[in-house]
Amino acid sequence: MTDVQAILEKVTTKYGKQRSALMPALQAIVKEKNYLSDEDIVAVAKTFDLSTAEVYGTATFYTFLDTVPRGKYVIRVCKTISCHMSGKDEIIEALQNTLKIKVGETTVDKKFSLLTANCMGWCHKGPVMLVNDDVYPELTPQKAIEIIQSYQQK
Amino acid sequence: MSNYMVNLKINNIPVSVPEGTTILDAAKKLNFRIPTLCYHEDLSVAGNCRVCVVEQVGARLLQAACAVPVSEGMEILTNSTKVRQARKHIIELLLSEHRADCTECYKNGNCELQDLAHEYGVNQHLFIDLARKRNYTIDRSSPSIIKDDSRCIRCQRCVRTCDELQGVSALAVAYKGDHQKISTFFEHPMFEVVCTNCGQCINRCPTGALIEKTYIEEVWDALNDPNKHVVVQTAPAVRIGLGEVLGYDPGERVTGKMVTALKLLGFDSVLDTDFTADLTIMEEGTELLTRLKKALVDKEPVALPMMTSCSPGWIKFQEHLFPNLLDNLSTCKSPQQMFGALAKTYYAQKRGIDPKNIVSVSIMPCTAKKFEANRPEMRASGYQDVDYVLTTRELGLMIKQAGIDFMKLPDSPYDSIMGESTGAGVIFGATGGVMEAALRTAYEIVTGREVPFRNLNITPVRGFEGIREATVKIEGCLPEWSFLEGVELKVAVAHGLANAKKLMQAVSDGTVSYHFIEVMACPGGCLGGGGQPIPTNLEIRSKRAEAIYAEDESMPLRKSHENPEVHMIYQEFLGKPLSHKSHDLLHTHYKARKRY
């Protein structure tokens, strides 16, 4: 709990306790902890004087604000039309085979989660994936596997 | 709204309305009804369903009539081919994501979506049926409410109700796009979250996605069981609401017909919650005076302001949101639960019936009463004190099921014992009513004279203002109450939990000081309860309030302490208010619950 409090403390000193500070708060927690737990949402609701359902609603609206535990590296493959046309399905298949998980799942060693996401604005260089905050455009299945392997070594 | 008038034409008819009026309201003025789904008079405008679209001559896009204000010279068509087609399309899309098996749906026959589908002659089969492909959840965890996502059109009326009217926000919009849904915190069951079971969201849901949990079949079973003695109590606000389900306009008093109908349904004894409302006044009035004495004479620490406890949605709200103020709640059970405890003790004894064969049913304008009856504290008689709680709507449905032509029924009086009541019991059904009833009695106990208001009507506590306050100066006390001489009794009344929240925050912060506060969870009080006929709006609630006060004035007795059956029960059974027996049967305690 204390670490969430510390994060919230930091955010509220910077942005205040207005509702407009809710997003920065949620982002900050996800950045540190990878996802928003039950207790995190309760802490946020208390801080901003909102109901827990409201905070949960806001968090689930944004794909990047996870409410289930994720691996250390969260892979998000763009599923929107351009990337779809340029072969996102093959990328996903390659990743699933390499990591031995399906979309939405996390590896047993909690290292990788495989997710899809909406357009990231890299349509001209699709297919695209994100690993945490890093963008990898113009993927081929082989390239995708190599990228993952490089993270496996980390 | 400004005084500046805007001139426009709707369907070629000129009209002028104040600046800021929406197209929807301007059309209403000309008696053109524009269909709506997400719009509700009691709520802010969301503008998300688009079913209210109208054509503005010269504009390329259709406009949402509920959200767009009029402008000078505007020409609006509410029923052009373009408009009709667009609306039809929108309704068809909604239905394609909707489990529209109307014959199995509780809202069949009283559903805004169904009505529109009918009006627009939609062809549901033009679209793929997406509803069946989804993993919908139907949440039956609450004893009061069923939340069925497969019938939700995501109009968000419930979300706005719970936030704007009730200040609870147990429901929120989660996810987006085609995954969007109405969700509790982490999709926990309704029973486990801050929901107060008030049912205000049910009253405003245009579909069958939020409905009360019904116990009609259980009640039929009891009525058909020859070994059971089935007693029924009817809450004050049912008699002025039930008519709406059975063909009357809002504001019709159908007390006598309702009693006849209940007898025809087969209840062995048709009794009145108003009787225990009167009893509540005796207990709660005495409790208030006792607390005041402790504070003023004995200088003992005592929780003031005292707060009323008849509204179980309000109680659960306090338990979640202001557990620091639980001692301020009167320990009196609600009239429903007092009745339940007495039905299986006092009534059983007097009628010589084994309480285990008594089935106690109550007809309530309320969904939270279903939860209340199931609280573990509510078993003072050694049995569950109230077995089944039906809403006004459910009673209406039972009367229809029985094929009773309600409008043609003669009037009947309530049975006895526990059927006698006064006008003070009746006004429990309106916001401010408990306060008024309590003042009528407490003032007279203390001074020996009637409250100094014309015709006993304590108008300052009446009306629909969210929070109202009044001061009653106590003068000419009887000797034993001399410590109250000259005291200005300060009272406040709030209805709708969002108003209660403001008031409680002020009490918590110590920025206000009162002696006595009445809170009703529902806007308008029980007459606007979550179990009352749908639809609801301010006009309907005003009509119901007029009916309540008319009922009060029509009663020969209008003060709780004059109820002869109340005298009798104290003489024969309870002793006196706050006696040991009263404590066992008529009083309760509360428990703190999680706010988050």
Ligand code: SF4
């Ligand atoms: S909610 Fe309305 S349209 Fe849907 S199944 Fe029920 S009655 Fe039919």
Ligand code: SF4
């Ligand atoms: S539950 Fe009812 S009120 Fe709430 S969004 Fe769904 S249809 Fe609208």
Ligand code: SF4
């Ligand atoms: S019953 Fe009342 S508190 Fe519960 S979700 Fe509906 S409006 Fe909110």
Ligand code: FES
């Ligand atoms: S479609 Fe994939 S980045 Fe835009």
Ligand code: FES
């Ligand atoms: S009623 Fe106007 S957009 Fe829904």
